[in-house]
Amino acid sequence: MSATGSKELKENLMRQIQQESATQNARLLIDAIQDNCFTKCVSKPGTSLSKAENTCYTQCVDKYMAAWNTVSAALMKRIKEDQGLQ
Amino acid sequence: MSDAPDLSSLDSQLTATDKSELQTFLNHTRQRSEIQQRTHVMTDMCFKKCVTGIKSASLDRTEEACLSNCLDRFYDVAKLTVQHLQSHRG
Numbered sequence A: 001m002s003a004t005g006s007k008e009l010k011e012n013l014m015r016q017i018q019q020e021s022a023t024q025n026a027r028l029l030i031d032a033i034q035d036n037c038f039t040k041c042v043s044k045p046g047t048s049l050s051k052a053e054n055t056c057y058t059q060c061v062d063k064y065m066a067a068w069n070t071v072s073a074a075l076m077k078r079i080k081e082d083q084g085l086q
Numbered sequence B: 001m002s003d004a005p006d007l008s009s010l011d012s013q014l015t016a017t018d019k020s021e022l023q024t025f026l027n028h029t030r031q032r033s034e035i036q037q038r039t040h041v042m043t044d045m046c047f048k049k050c051v052t053g054i055k056s057a058s059l060d061r062t063e064e065a066c067l068s069n070c071l072d073r074f075y076d077v078a079k080l081t082v083q084h085l086q087s088h089r090g
Helices: A003-041 A051-085 B016-050 B061-089
Strands: none
Touching (some): A003 B016, A051 B016, A051 B061, B016 B061
8 A cells, every 4th residue: 555545545535525514414404494494485385486485585595594503603602511511 | 424434444545544534534524414413403493483584684683592592492401301201210
């Protein structure tokens, strides 16, 4: 085995793992956004997406991402506090 | 990401240092992924409770406070579940 080959293989694997993880995270976020915002903004589906539904939906997407960040920050705080107690 | 890749098959191709570096990286990624998944579950639940109307693209102060309270109260309840069930066994 060569040190260069090993390094290259390691870096390739890390990149793949990182990408797969990011893709999975994005997919979960997109599914949750669609589920929540469709429920909130398209209560009675018509023959096309109305202007109001359109506006509501995009605002909801932004709101959901903001909510994700808020919950994430609260969770990180919680985890840090719990670790401090141990 | 659910199945941990089997690094033993890479034994012959990786140096010991690279292998342990990769293992550490894998553990970190797995841990981060678990936290992200927990964040998804909590955001989904708390968004339903805290965001009632979509009138703007940003969270107002009440919604923001509700979201972090939602997470903290969920953890209180988690503790309470165990405590309460244990009190039944006594």
